[in-house]
Amino acid sequence: MAEPTLYLIDRVVLRPGAAPAFIDAYRTGYVPSARARGLTLERILVSPPVWIDGETNTVTATWTVSGTTAWWAAAVRGRHDPAPAQWWESVASLIVERSRSMASRAEDVAGLCDV
Template identity: 30%
Template sequence: MIRILDEIPLAADRIAPVLEALDRLYLPACEARGLALEQLWVSPPVAVPGQCNTLWLLWQVADVPAYYAMRSATGAEARAFWDQVEAACGSRRRHVLGSADQRLETPHVE
């Protein structure tokens, strides 16, 4: 299992529009790409005046080949969602995680 953790710093008033775009633009195409939303969080869980919150999206795909297949199947909906996210936050980070005890392989990418 590969997990993908997206870290998105946002002003508190931008969280709801990003979540709406997630539901409308990104999630409908995820299943066909083998990408499943496992969990989402906001940190801190309150709006602190003058400070950003962080939206965390935890995804999963079956394995390394599924990860690369998911990336190559990215369509216009995904690009539209991430364009909207980047306009709202200015920067984001994606962490791709696997079990530390799995054998690390060099992927075959064509």
Template identity: 50%
Template sequence: MSDPRIHIVDRVTTAPGRGRAFVDAYTAEYVPQAVRIGMTLDRVLVSPPVWLDDDGNTVTAIWTVSGHEQWWQTAIARRFDAGFVDFWRRVEPMVAERSRSMAAAAESVEGMCRV
């Protein structure tokens, strides 16, 4: 049986010494907004697993949504919700670079192609 979940992976490299502050802000501000629009937080990982003062940490947040319809709904909501734009603007000094990717279980991809 295929798994309809789509995983949304946010990867942020923080500015030196800003890893803990970024995770605190992400958890307190971004997470509640994302949950409100239907995303489910799977986990937040920090690499290396120690707060760095002289270098940046890599923070990886893994989210799930229930299939392509919910993915589109959350994608549209994030683009047009000022709260998300404001969050990224506020944390910009803490962020060296960021990216987002999406993935699904290999056995689910074929079914997701038939939308």
């Protein structure tokens, strides 16, 4: 039986005008280390999908990992590596607020609860 896909969703509200710089920094500075921890970048979305002077943008990055074992492995690697926290600190001046959440397909929840 295939492992369920888990989704990690980074939601970052950026200061007006900061989204392009943040996205570039995310792709070049954060993405490679997250991939090395076992995560797969599914997509980066920008809302609203336009640069408007004086307005914020929200960047939503969706990561995937196959199953709970791979998720725990990635989480442990991240907790023992200071680089992710250092990277987030390096871009803190661009950010209004940020959050990370986890999700799965509705069909997979019951199996994920059976631990």
